[in-house]
Amino acid sequence: MTITDIARLAGVSPGAVSFALNGRPGVSEQTRKRILTIAEEHQWLPSSAARALGGAGAGVIGFAVNRSAGTLGAEAFFTDLIAGVQSALAKNRIAMQMVLVSSIEEEVATYRRWHSANQVDGVIVIDPRDDDPRFPVLRDLALPAVVLGSHASEEGHPATIWLDDSQVAHSLFDYLSALGHRSIAYVAGPAEFQHTRLRTEVLAGLERGVSGEVIATDFSPAAASMTMRRLLSRRERPTAVVFDNDVMAIAGLRVAQEMGLSVPVDLSIASFDDSVVAGLVHPSITCITRDTFGLGAAAAAFLLEQIDAPDVLADRIGAMPQLTVRESTAVPR
Amino acid sequence: MTITDIARLAGVSPGAVSFALNGRPGVSEQTRKRILTIAEEHQWLPSSAARALGGAGAGVIGFAVNRSAGTLGAEAFFTDLIAGVQSALAKNRIAMQMVLVSSIEEEVATYRRWHSANQVDGVIVIDPRDDDPRFPVLRDLALPAVVLGSHASEEGHPATIWLDDSQVAHSLFDYLSALGHRSIAYVAGPAEFQHTRLRTEVLAGLERGVSGEVIATDFSPAAASMTMRRLLSRRERPTAVVFDNDVMAIAGLRVAQEMGLSVPVDLSIASFDDSVVAGLVHPSITCITRDTFGLGAAAAAFLLEQIDAPDVLADRIGAMPQLTVRESTAVPR
Structure with missing residues (x-):
């Protein structure tokens, strides 16, 4: 028929x-x-069946996210990334299929299932790790993939869009050091995150007699508030506090204001993530500004090329995040 | 074989x-x-082909979103909703397929395509309108659907989860009126939005000699700042300003502070949308708090029931949003 x-x-x-x-x-x-x-x-035979038999594309790309649903809702990163991915897919009438997984094993099983059922034409992969078990499976399945990472891919791994996170850390910490800050606290996420490690290394390596202190948290505003109260209750306070994300920085700003400190006169505050609101609070917050929307769009476009290409394409370097200086940082007293 | x-x-x-x-x-x-x-x-024959032939489920629900990618990234509503949907799907190993469409006609065409290719088992539909062209198509296709709306569904339309938005508007405007505010400005979204119309009606209907003024904007913080500067430059200023979302309210708060006004002593500020940051800024902002994550989870669970059910199920009423009073509202001077 x-x-x-x-x-x-x-x-x-x-x-x-x-x-x-x-x-x-x-x-x-x-x-x-x-x-x-x-x-x-x-x-x-409807078209998905015909496609599965004929080997033509499903018209769908897959995104398996190893996060809890609660975390997903709290991280602006995902909204921006997904919106960017959608912007690149929409003009091609390609859909994104997204599923939450609770472990890297479940993520691998999802790739196998998607592949065997011909449900997706390729996948976007985040949070690469050392000896990543996903990469050999993706290669064996010959499932096109684009990885978002912080360094170039290794031989035989999927193509990567990467950003140099230690350069990002330098742009913020070097600036605070140049302003004259000699005691900088960094309120970070969990220590197992690769970018936390990189930022910690950069802070520890600053010259000019800067003493850096790292406090690991769970990324929550409650942890940021608690940490800030402890830091500001000391006899020897840091003169600058850097937070891993904008929500923690806004929580920290509030604590400083509650404790009668004036930002940036008494204390500088900055964040490794930006948001619309970080630019609207009073004082507005100095941030690293990233184009996550653009990153999502670039990843999806790269994946579509990858799907069309006979071979794995070469890595690409994503747009470099920029330091946006606002009202919350100044020369220390 | x-x-x-x-x-x-x-x-x-x-x-x-x-x-x-x-x-x-x-x-x-x-x-x-x-x-x-x-x-x-x-x-x-791989399983999606077998399923397409055999009529079993695709294991995927569809979400066609009639928004630009930029809007999607800016609205916390979507992150929360998608995270909630994923939370209900994850335990059933069901994926969500999402696509951006640029018109209601393209949305209808997407439903037809998904149905003919057996790509999804059901869909979540947002922004219902009068004489909605999507509903007869969904019925003809017999494609299970759940609508998120502000009133009960009509005969023959898909099952709806709805919230009474005029009751929500009353909870905020009645509170401000009871505090003693007699001049309330409402900085709203575009006038064609159903909830803007409902809120405007509630504000116009307040007793006790309250004069309400509605200013339509494009939902942007820039428009909120501009509107706020104009309102606060008048000889007769409003004593309370209500914004349609939290980002606009934070922009408005900043303008008030820049102009030397103390919130809530000189001016009360409130928002129809809440966020983590709205509770962290100084002063924290009185908001309507909605469980959008819970709404997404409920919609997905309802849709899965709908997919299993032989008939269209009865409407459900979603969890009522609550007024969260914080530091930004008080009795006027």
């Missing part, structure tokens, strides 16, 4: 059948129904 | 074949490869 057979039985053109079966405008509702009835009676 | 045939050729149990083909753990890498090679050589 082909589209031409259905067209003959329905007394319409094969083009009209294709429109009707693919849910596109261009045929009347009455004709559409007649065509669908005939296709159904003759057990016409 | 069945799973049993493949099992015989590979010299393993049919269960092992099923594990291997569905990408689940439980077989060695070597066995998995042998099974996949045999399945490929004998052109075994």
Whole structure:
């Protein structure tokens, strides 16, 4: 049973059948129904089945996210990334299929399932690790993939879009050091995150007699507030506090204001993540500004190229995040 | 070619074949490869094709979003909603397929395409309108759907989870009126939004001689800042300003502080949307708090029931948003 057979039985053109079966405008509702009835009676193979048999694309890219649903909702990174991915897919009428997984093993199993069912044409992979178990599986499945990472990919691994996070850390810590800060506290996320390690190394390596202190937290505003109260209750306070994200920085700013300190006169505050709100609070917060939307769009576009390409493409370097200086940082007293 | 045939050729149990083909753990890498090679050589029909033929579920729900990618990234509503949907799907190993569309016609075409290709088992629909063209199509396709709306569904329309938005508006405007505010400005979104209309009606209907003024904006913080400067430059200033979302309220708070006004002593500020940051800025902002994550989870769970159910289920009422009073509102001077 082909589209031409259905067209003959329905007394319409094969083009009209294709429109009707693919849910596109261009045929009347009455004709559409007649065509669908005939296709159904003759057990016409719908397009996803045909694609699965014929090996053509599913028209879908996959994104398996190893996060809890709660974390996903709290991180602006994901909204921006997903919106960027969608912006690149929308013009190609390609959908994104997203699923939350609770372990890297479940993520690997998801890739196998997607591949065996021909449900996706390629995947976006985040949070690469050392000896990552996902990469050999993706290679064996020959499933196109683009990784978002902080360094170039190794031989045989999927193509990567990467950013040099230690350069990012330098742009913020060097600036505070140049302003004259000699005691800088860094309120970080969990120590196992690669970017936390890189930032810690940069802070420890600053010259000019800067003493740096790192406090690991769970990224929550509550932990940021608690840490800030402790830091500001000391006899020897830091003169600058840097937070891993904007929500923690805003929580820290509030604590400073509650304790009667004026920012930036008594204390400088900065953040490694930016947001619209970070630029609106009073004083506005000095941040590292990243184009996460652009990163998502670039990753999706790169993945579509990868799907079309016969071989794995070369790595790309993402747009470098920039230091945005606002009202919350100044020369220390 | 069945799973049993493949099992015989590979010299393993049919269960092992099923594990291997569905990408689940439980077989060695070597066995998995042998099974996949045999399945490929004998052109075994992968599961999405089998499902499309057999009529079983795709294991995917669809979400076609009629927004620009930029808007999607700026609205916390979507992150929270998607995270909530994922929380309900994750335990069932069901994926969400999401696509951005640029018109309601494209949205309808997407539903037809998804249906004809058996790509999704059901859809979540937002922003219902009068004489909504999507509803008859969804009914004709017999595609299970759950609508997020502000009133009960009509006869023959998909099941709806709805919230009474005029009750929400009352909870905020009545409170300000009870505090003694007699001149309230409402900095709203575009006038065509149903909730803007409802809130405007509630403000206009307040008793006790309250004069309400509505200023329509494009939801941007820039428009909120500009509006706030104009309102506060008048000889007769409002004593309370209510914003449609938290980002606009934070922009408005900043303008008030820049102009030397003390919030809430000189001016009360409130927002119809809450966020973590709204509770962290200084002063923290009185908001309507919604459980959008819970709404997403409820919608996905309702949709899964709908997919299993033979008939359209009855509407449900979502969790009522609550007024969260913080530091930004007080009795006017």
